Amino acid sequence: MRAVVLLSGGMDSATTLAEARHRGFEAHALTVRYGQRHAVEIERAEELARSLGAASHRVVGVELDVLGGSALTDEAVDVPKERSDGEIAEGIPVTYVPARNTVMLSLALGWAEVLEARDLFLGVNAIDYSGYPDCRPEYLEAFERLAGLATRAGVEGSAFRIHAPLLELTKGQIVRRAVELGVDLGRTVSCYDPDASGRPCGRCDACLLRARGFAEAGLADPALA
Amino acid sequence: MRAVVLLSGGMDSATTLAEARHRGFEAHALTVRYGQRHAVEIERAEELARSLGAASHRVVGVELDVLGGSALTDEAVDVPKERSDGEIAEGIPVTYVPARNTVMLSLALGWAEVLEARDLFLGVNAIDYSGYPDCRPEYLEAFERLAGLATRAGVEGSAFRIHAPLLELTKGQIVRRAVELGVDLGRTVSCYDPDASGRPCGRCDACLLRARGFAEAGLADPALA
Numbered sequence: 202m203r204a205v206v207l208l209s210g211g212m213d214s215a216t217t218l219a220e221a222r223h224r225g226f227e228a229h230a231l232t233v234r235y236g237q238r239h240a241v242e243i244e245r246a247e248e249l250a251r252s253l254g255a256a257s258h259r260v261v262g263v264e265l266d267v268l269g270g271s272a273l274t275d276e277a278v279d280v281p282k283e284r285s286d287g288e289i290a291e292g293i294p295v296t297y298v299p300a301r302n303t304v305m306l307s308l309a310l311g312w313a314e315v316l317e318a319r320d321l322f323l324g325v326n327a328i329d330y331s332g333y334p335d336c337r338p339e340y341l342e343a344f345e346r347l348a349g350l351a352t353r354a355g356v357e358g359s360a361f362r363i364h365a366p367l368l369e370l371t372k373g374q375i376v377r378r379a380v381e382l383g384v385d386l387g388r389t390v391s392c393y394d395p396d397a398s399g400r401p402c403g404r405c406d407a408c409l410l411r412a413r414g415f416a417e418a419g420l421a422d423p424a425l426a
Numbered sequence: 427m428r429a430v431v432l433l434s435g436g437m438d439s440a441t442t443l444a445e446a447r448h449r450g451f452e453a454h455a456l457t458v459r460y461g462q463r464h465a466v467e468i469e470r471a472e473e474l475a476r477s478l479g480a481a482s483h484r485v486v487g488v489e490l491d492v493l494g495g496s497a498l499t500d501e502a503v504d505v506p507k508e509r510s511d512g513e514i515a516e517g518i519p520v521t522y523v524p525a526r527n528t529v530m531l532s533l534a535l536g537w538a539e540v541l542e543a544r545d546l547f548l549g550v551n552a553i554d555y556s557g558y559p560d561c562r563p564e565y566l567e568a569f570e571r572l573a574g575l576a577t578r579a580g581v582e583g584s585a586f587r588i589h590a591p592l593l594e595l596t597k598g599q600i601v602r603r604a605v606e607l608g609v610d611l612g613r614t615v616s617c618y619d620p621d622a623s624g625r626p627c628g629r630c631d632a633c634l635l636r637a638r639g640f641a642e643a644g645l646a647d648p649a650l651a
């Protein structure tokens with residue numbers, strides 16, 4: 202059975218790809234290059250697609266930076282670092298990319314139509330979602346419904362399913378599951394602002410969440426070795 | 427009131443932009459460049475955005491051709507021409523671009539979030555939709571619902587509205603409405619396979635539909651002059 206798996210090069214999407222393979226899917230990995238500052242993610246995604254046994258891998262560019270509005274795509278907005286209390290800010294952060302998951306799922310849906318796949322995998326997480334509205338279960342259900350109405354396959358009676366195997370896991374549980382499934386976490390990059398070699402800044406929200414996950418799992422992060 | 431209007435350079439989306447302006451919206455035009463063969467559409471979209479009074483215009487590239495599957499983006503699939511009976515084929519045509527409207531609406535939604543707009547305009551048409559599943563009213567309603575769940579604004583209680591002012595019009599009615607609203611139809615390009623100067627092939631489904639519209643309206647197509 203074929204599935205399209207969205208793969209960013211981060212820990213969550215790599216674990217999601219491993220999970221799709223573990224569940225027996227022929228996994229086709231899709232990386233969306235959306236003008237983010239951390240292009241090293243793309244290289245890591247290619248490497249992870251190979252090492253995790255994806256049947257194929259495509260990189261689709263989308264010029265989201267043309268629309269602005271996020272610290273991840275807009276050079277005019279700084280990625281926030283080091284709050285004085287070391288905590289992650291509440292609410293929707295400036296690193297939120299407008300409609301990012303909707304754009305990525307739309308592209309995954311388009312490729313699924315071409316591949317005649319009915320299953321999409323997405324590494325979103327509701328517990329640590331950090332204020333992103335498009336990481337909630339009700340959002341994913343609404344996208345499944347849309348997919349059924351948007352497509353040739355849907356018109357012909359097929360249903361699409363969005364799998365979000367990390368949805369209810371804590372970051373610590375994700376780290377443990379990744380290790381169980383043999384994901385080389387040292388080659389995943391979660392940081393919003395890594396250097397050119399992929400070394401994380403250690404101070405952005407994504408780095409703080411990741412560090413919290415490894416601490417909860419009682420493991421050292423191999424990316425920091 | 428701000429709105430994002432999807433603008434392709436064709437007759438339908440130009441008329442939709444004119445309609446948004448007529449209804450009093452500050453219209454921000456968005457053209458999605460998705461690896462289609464007819465790049466002349468982009469130039470025409472820029473010209474139409476100016477002539478129809480758009481407040482701004484952005485062109486966002488999306489590499490849909492990487493995913494294949496359509497005669498409009500995949501060089502391996504020919505645009506169909508000249509059926510022996512001169513009729514348009516039934517069912518979903520090979521010019522269908524997988525998930526195209528979902529990708530375009532997702533980008534419009536992202537820009538709407540940045541602009542703090544809650545209204546999106548799309549030039550789809552249910553009567554002449556030619557077998558495209560993502561041109562049906564129930565699809566548009568599902569996208570409105572998704573938009574409410576996908577966004578920061580939705581979380582904060584705003585509703586998004588998708589306007590499809592051409593949805594229930596015939597091609598002939600669209601031609602008449604375009605003329606009423608002062609759209610320069612001679613500068614719109616509907617053809618799936620125009621030459622570099624924008625001259626239509628006259629034989630693809632889009633050309634046949636357009637010709638039918640002008641005939642129904644009792645007008646000559648200025649693009650053929």
